[in-house]
Amino acid sequence: MSSSYNEPYDASVLRDGLFVEKSAFVSGAGSGIGRAIVLRLVELGMSVFGTGRRVEMLEETAKRAGGKAGTFTYKPCNVRETEAIEALVREVGEAQGIDLLVNNAGGQFFAPGTQISRRGWDSVIDLNLSAVFTVTKAAHPYLKARRGSVANISLSGVDRGSMGLAHSIAARAGVLGMTRSLALEWAKDGIRLNCIGPGTVVTEGLAVEAARPMLDRLVEATPMGIPTSVEEVAELVAFLASPAGRLMTGQLIQIDGAAHLGPGLHMIAAE
Numbered sequence: 001m002s003s004s005y006n007e008p009y010d011a012s013v014l015r016d017g018l019f020v021e022k023s024a025f026v027s028g029a030g031s032g033i034g035r036a037i038v039l040r041l042v043e044l045g046m047s048v049f050g051t052g053r054r055v056e057m058l059e060e061t062a063k064r065a066g067g068k069a070g071t072f073t074y075k076p077c078n079v080r081e082t083e084a085i086e087a088l089v090r091e092v093g094e095a096q097g098i099d100l101l102v103n104n105a106g107g108q109f110f111a112p113g114t115q116i117s118r119r120g121w122d123s124v125i126d127l128n129l130s131a132v133f134t135v136t137k138a139a140h141p142y143l144k145a146r147r148g149s150v151a152n153i154s155l156s157g158v159d160r161g162s163m164g165l166a167h168s169i170a171a172r173a174g175v176l177g178m179t180r181s182l183a184l185e186w187a188k189d190g191i192r193l194n195c196i197g198p199g200t201v202v203t204e205g206l207a208v209e210a211a212r213p214m215l216d217r218l219v220e221a222t223p224m225g226i227p228t229s230v231e232e233v234a235e236l237v238a239f240l241a242s243p244a245g246r247l248m249t250g251q252l253i254q255i256d257g258a259a260h261l262g263p264g265l266h267m268i269a270a271e
């Protein structure tokens, strides 16, 4: 594995103490991009609450967050279990408020459209679109109380399509539409919502030797020839939540080395 693909990247430009007395709710906090977001927000002084299904992953995030300026607490939950996740958002909102909601939990399998069953389609739409709506709606009263913001972790190229991702791109394009619509509806409450579209991010699944051919192909399809680091996604989330992001809402920000302008990060070959 080329070290340049997954070496930690120092993207930090924001000032210490930026988020003291602020609070965040982060889904998918036990791995990859979500964990990096948690660690950066905690470093900047935030009280971060994280969820995800696997408690041992959340425990590891907590271990790594120890000794930093802010705090990290967690409880496992499946974002697709509507009543449970709504109750959890309420619990966190009542206990510590929500200045920032990060909808990061997500994922999909790669398959051509002809091999996606209705149940497979529904699962991906449920996780990557419907659950995002449920969590965001549940957080609304708390975001309103704090004039907070929402960062939806999406994909680069949501408005162009990519082979092998019909279900996931459909879901994320739906999130983009939802983001823009709620940005309009909730502007009067001072709530801002944005989508971040990372290109290829070398998290655990892609960092294994077996995934190397796919990773090489993805990096080749990235005009700048560099995958996105979790640290730079985290810094962008923090920037958007900061006073510098005050007027940024309803946006899709693609952090992808121009992947969305390239030949497409196709996850499968044409059939």
Ligand SMILES: CCCCCCCCC/C=C/C(=O)SCCNC(=O)CCNC(=O)[C@H](O)C(C)(C)COP(=O)(O)OP(=O)(O)OC[C@H]1O[C@@H](n2cnc3c(N)ncnc32)[C@H](O)[C@@H]1OP(=O)(O)O
Binding pocket: 106, 107, 108, 109, 110, 111, 115, 116, 117, 118, 119, 120, 121, 123, 124, 127, 155, 156, 157, 158, 160, 161, 162, 165, 198, 199, 200, 205, 259, 260, 264, 265, 266
């Ligand atoms: C420029 C552009 C750049 C754009 C691109 C930019 C780069 C993109 C890179 C993205 C990277 C990442 O997201 S990294 C994160 C990757 N990690 C993950 O995605 C893991 C999480 N994934 C999941 O959990 C699953 O995919 C998901 C389906 C959502 C889980 O839902 P469920 O638990 O309900 O799933 P299951 O019960 O197992 O299965 C439900 C149905 O889905 C079907 N199914 C499951 N896997 C399947 C498969 N491989 N092929 C076909 N069908 C499958 C099953 O057969 C079931 O249907 P029936 O058989 O009919 O019953």
Ligand SMILES: NC(=O)C1=CN([C@@H]2O[C@H](COP(=O)(O)OP(=O)(O)OC[C@H]3O[C@@H](n4cnc5c(N)ncnc54)[C@H](OP(=O)(O)O)[C@@H]3O)[C@@H](O)[C@H]2O)C=CC1
Binding pocket: 027, 028, 029, 030, 031, 032, 033, 034, 051, 052, 053, 054, 055, 057, 077, 078, 079, 080, 104, 105, 106, 107, 108, 127, 153, 154, 155, 156, 197, 198, 199, 200, 201, 202, 203, 204
């Ligand atoms: N890696 C990449 O190249 C890219 C990733 N993305 C997107 O970024 C986000 C983070 O991905 P990444 O960090 O790379 O990958 P990971 O697979 O490491 O992260 C996904 C996280 O979501 C959590 N999660 C998944 N399903 C559920 C669920 N039903 N309920 C609660 N939590 C859930 C997982 O935890 P657990 O399994 O414990 O529940 C995991 O922590 C995803 O939305 C992904 O699609 C976007 C562009 C590129």
